[in-house]
Amino acid sequence: MTISHLRSEWAPNITRELLAGTVVALALIPEAIAFSIIAGVDPKVGLYASFCIAVITAIAGGRPAMISAATGAMALVMTALVKQHGLDYLLAATLLTGLFQIIASILKLGNLMRFVSRSVVTGFVNALAILIFLAQMPELLGRGPIVYAMTAAGLAIIYLLPRLTRAVPSPLVTIVVMTAISMYFGLSIRTVGDMGALPSELPFFALPQVPLTLETLKIITPYALTLAMVGLLESLMTAAIIDEMTDTTSDKNRECAGQGLANIVAGCFGGMAGCAMIGQSVINVSSGGRGRLSTLWAGGFLLFLIVVLGPYVAQIPMAALVAVMIMVSVNTFQWRSLKTLLIHPKSSSFVMLGTVAVVVATHDLAKGVLFGVVLSGLFFAHKVTRFFAVASERAGEKRIYRVAGQIFFATAEAFHAAFDFREEEVRQVVIDLSAAHFWDITAINALDRVVLKFRHHDIAVEIIGMNQATATMVERLAVHDKGDGALAAGH
Structure with missing residues (x-):
């Protein structure tokens, strides 16, 4: 492997990589806390997971510049397990999830992405953009005129600053400026610190304290299988999207192995299972991230932020992050797909809209993609019958x-x-x-x-x-x- 190849894969532009990773790290914190709350665990479980998974996938994953961490879809699967059996069983399930994903890599299940049609991918992306936007509404609606003004100002910075300079990612400027304004004027608005306490210590190695029995395996296996499937599905779909955004290719089977190894490491350091995040990945790419360094820095800087700069990070207004995530949803949505609804074959448009509808209705990306794949198969089978x-x-x-x-x-x-x-x-x-x-x-x-x-x-x-x-x-x-x-x- 040549030096030029290593540079292109790791850091095509070191400054842009570090700045992009910084934006991602800041945006990861409230989401990791929120997903921890959804799963019913302490915020540090999601934060430690995001650190471990981002760092390991940066090194072992198959898609440079793609951000992986704790996610909402995975958190929803964990809820019942945590409620019934506690955190240690979740960590054990996380280890088994990683093992299943490594097995999937050995079986080359990443190649199955070839069977996901373009219509399903478009539907997946559009549905995710809608979900990201809707997820910001609780932090925006009914929060008062100050929050509305802060969000509007944040969006103005995000979209107007690039017209003046692209030296610094506009989302990062938004977060810094809005935080400074909030602290200077002592604004009484919701901040990152209001979502949950940030940990003040480094994660440490500790295996889950569960009985090594067949009964334990029976409890965690169904959850681990579901987590492995949902995680790989989201990761491979996100990889395909980033492939298109950056006009590059990625190794899907290596990504399966990387996700598996990352989840095993997360489980050993007190973190929950995670996978690729389309929203954070779009932030990274939109901010100039193209190599593995941006992902590695995002994970490492995240840990630095929560352990060393926790008191300052806690002051970041949620309105600033809402503005960033609205930008992500707007950039993620495939607006061109609306124009092509009447041009493309009706079956393709129906598959795309069906995928969107199922994902938005269920808030489950796996169900939506499965629906789209099955529907695509049925339409294809019907189409083939015409040539008989x-x-x-x-x-x-x-x-x-x-x-x-x-x-x-x-x-x-x-x-x-x-x-x-x-x-x-x-x-x-x-x-x-x-x-x-x-x-x-x-x-x-x-x-x-x-x-x-x-x-x-x-x-x-x-x-x-x-x-x-x-x-x-x-x-x-x-x-x-x-x-x-x-x-x-x-x-």
Whole structure:
């Protein structure tokens, strides 16, 4: 690995990387505290997790500049476990979550991202932008004119400062300026410190204090599997989004392993499981972060902020962070997708809108993406059926059927219905599969039914033109040709 490659991967521009990571670290604190509250644990559990996960994924992850930490989606999964069994069981589940994610990397499950359509990704991004925006409303609505003015001023700095200079990320300037104003005038508005106490000590290594029994494994395994799935889904989707934003590629299987290792480390240092954060990742990229240094610095500086500068960080007004997160939601939303709703195929638009609706309704990104993937599969299967056809011609007592297209569960019945089993004076049938491909056991079963039904009516059947893949499936799964030599593949 050359020095130039290391530089491009770690720090294309050291100043921009450090400034971007600083903005992310400041924005991570209230979210980590909020997610800890959702999970029912002390704020330090989310803060320590964010530090560990950001640092480890910076080194071991497959997507430079992507921020991973404690997240809301993961916190929601943990709630019942914490309530019923306590923090130590959560930490044990976090360790098992990491192990499952490393196994997913070994099995190369990151490659499954190829099956997520563009419409699902767009729906995921738009839904997330909406959720990020809605999550800011409790900190904005009903908080009084001072909060409204502070938020508006923050947004003005965010969007106007880049017209004057891009030397410093405008979100960072917003946070510093709004904090200074709040402290100077002694404004009575909600601050980061109002969300929960910041820890004053470094995290330390300690394994979860749970019984090493089969019963413990039964308790934590369902939660760990769910956390692993949700975490990988969000991380891989976020990686795909950052790939597009930066016009680069990333190693999805390495990202699975990196997320797994990060969660194991977090569990060993008193942190809860986490994954990639689309909002923070967009902040990082929008602020100029492109390499691993921005992510590493975000994690390291986060720990410095909460342990050393805690009293000052606690004074950051939530209005400043609300302004930053509104900017994130606006930048995240794919506004162009609204223009293309009438241009793109109706099925694609429906998948995108369906994904958005399910995510926003359930506040569960995994359910929304799963809905979108299933819907995309159904639309694709329906589309493929349009390219299926069976033509035939008769020559004396012989009828030749020429099959074209894909034969699978969605076209199997149409394939069977295309044959006339009672045609008079026909004594031989030739089924030409030169332009067809059989995909699954349902298709092979349909072929069996056709052949056996012709034979039941004393009509000889010859199958020709099968490609190698179809012939292999027929040889393994079909029953019509066993022992009578009726099959003639490749003629």
